[in-house]
Amino acid sequence: MHDLCAHPDGIYTVDSGYGRPLLAAIHIIVHRGRAAVVDTGCNASVPRVLAALAGLGVAPDAVEWVMLTHVHLDHAGGAGSLMCALPRARLLVHPRGVPHMVDPTRLWQGTAAVYGAERAFSLYGRLVPVEEARIVAAVEGQALELAGRVFEVLETPGHARHHIAIWDAQAHSFFAGDTFGLSYRELDVDGRAFIFPSTTPTQFDPNALHASVNRMLSRSPQAMFLTHYSRVTDIPRLADDLHRLIDTQVAVARAARGDGVARHVEILAGLEQIVREESERQGWLLAEDAVLELLRDDLELNAQGLGVWLDSQKARLPAAEIV
Numbered sequence: 142m143h144d145l146c147a148h149p150d151g152i153y154t155v156d157s158g159y160g161r162p163l164l165a166a167i168h169i170i171v172h173r174g175r176a177a178v179v180d181t182g183c184n185a186s187v188p189r190v191l192a193a194l195a196g197l198g199v200a201p202d203a204v205e206w207v208m209l210t211h212v213h214l215d216h217a218g219g220a221g222s223l224m225c226a227l228p229r230a231r232l233l234v235h236p237r238g239v240p241h242m243v244d245p246t247r248l249w250q251g252t253a254a255v256y257g258a259e260r261a262f263s264l265y266g267r268l269v270p271v272e273e274a275r276i277v278a279a280v281e282g283q284a285l286e287l288a289g290r291v292f293e294v295l296e297t298p299g300h301a302r303h304h305i306a307i308w309d310a311q312a313h314s315f316f317a318g319d320t321f322g323l324s325y326r327e328l329d330v331d332g333r334a335f336i337f338p339s340t341t342p343t344q345f346d347p348n349a350l351h352a353s354v355n356r357m358l359s360r361s362p363q364a365m366f367l368t369h370y371s372r373v374t375d376i377p378r379l380a381d382d383l384h385r386l387i388d389t390q391v392a393v394a395r396a397a398r399g400d401g402v403a404r405h406v407e408i409l410a411g412l413e414q415i416v417r418e419e420s421e422r423q424g425w426l427l428a429e430d431a432v433l434e435l436l437r438d439d440l441e442l443n444a445q446g447l448g449v450w451l452d453s454q455k456a457r458l459p460a461a462e463i464v
Contacts (some may be wrong), residue, residue: 144163145196145230145295148364149438150314152169152309152314153193154166154168154169154277154366154372155167155169155186155190155191155193157182157186157189157215158189158206159183159215159264160264161186161187161276163326163370165370166180166204166366167189168180168371169190170309171199172287172289172290174199174203175199175204175205175208176194176197176205177205177207178211178223178227178230179208179210179366180208180216180316180318180368181219181220181223182215182218182270183214183218183219183266184219184222184268186220186282186371189224190223191226201228202228202229204227204285205229205364206232206233207223207224207227207232208233208234208279208307208316209234209235209242209318210316210317211235211238211240211305211352212248213341214261215321216318216368217234218264218265218266218360220267220403221271225269226274229276231275232271232275232278233294234277234305235278236279236280239273239278242276243267243270243272245270248376249268252265253351255342257296261411279287279305280296281294281295281296290311291310292308294306294307294308295308295357296353297318299320299345299349299354300320300339300340300344301319302344303344304318304319305318305458306321306357308360310450313364314362314363314365315365316366317357317365318367319339319341319367319368320350320354320357321336321354321379321380322337322383322386323369324337324367324370324373324379325435325436326370328423328432328434329382330423330424334374334379335419336373336382338387338443339349339369340387340392340442340446340450341446342445342446342448342449343444343449345450346450347391347450354380358376358380361376363463364376386415389415390412390443393411393447394411394447405444405445408447408448409446412443415419416436434438441448
């Protein structure tokens, strides 16, 4: 099994193998002999999930749900392939994500636009469609069960408009995808986690993200299960940091001058400075260069997402208000 980690309440983390170790988590919930999988990683992650299920004594036909927090390919790229291996599972996804699971062509094109076609294919391979009859559109407040264990869907836009979080009543915890940010275990200090917002392209919305974080916080969760990376606690402190860093990143973007590459470079430099300041604040033990290397891809994507958001704000302004 690939880095299988057990948590309370029958929850397990599998390292998806995406990018590097401890970058992207897949979560498996086992309850009364039945199972659910939250997020799938990419196609190359599927053997890891199946090996983990086998190691836990769960047969493929005992998996009832594959739940996607959203359809970015580091979360959902392996969904079609995994569904082929799980004959009884239903796929839960936001309604905006349903057509992309049935026909992933546009999803692939959008990913290739961000990464470039060659790198996108090396990361994700060929996307496999899912039969529409096996897909359940996730709507706000929807309840679903796993052998009597109740889960609830919350719409949590901000990172993406097609994002949901899944409330696990038994664990009193959320499977939060990317809405509650990124938290890498390499930067833990004496077990104390950190958090950093994910503002990736193309649907970042800071106001919606603040609201989604507050909605989740209102349930006083004991833990958040993040895709990047897995279980964190001390939720009120992390939420405060998340709100602060959303605003700080937005301020960096608003202060950037020009357009295109020049603006992107300026935003990226501002994000790197935020990381330097956060390293001092949090007391991270890694050297500055090592921290920046660890976060390099995330900062690049965050800078792209902030640029897209800036352009969307300009597009909404009357012509006389655009300077």
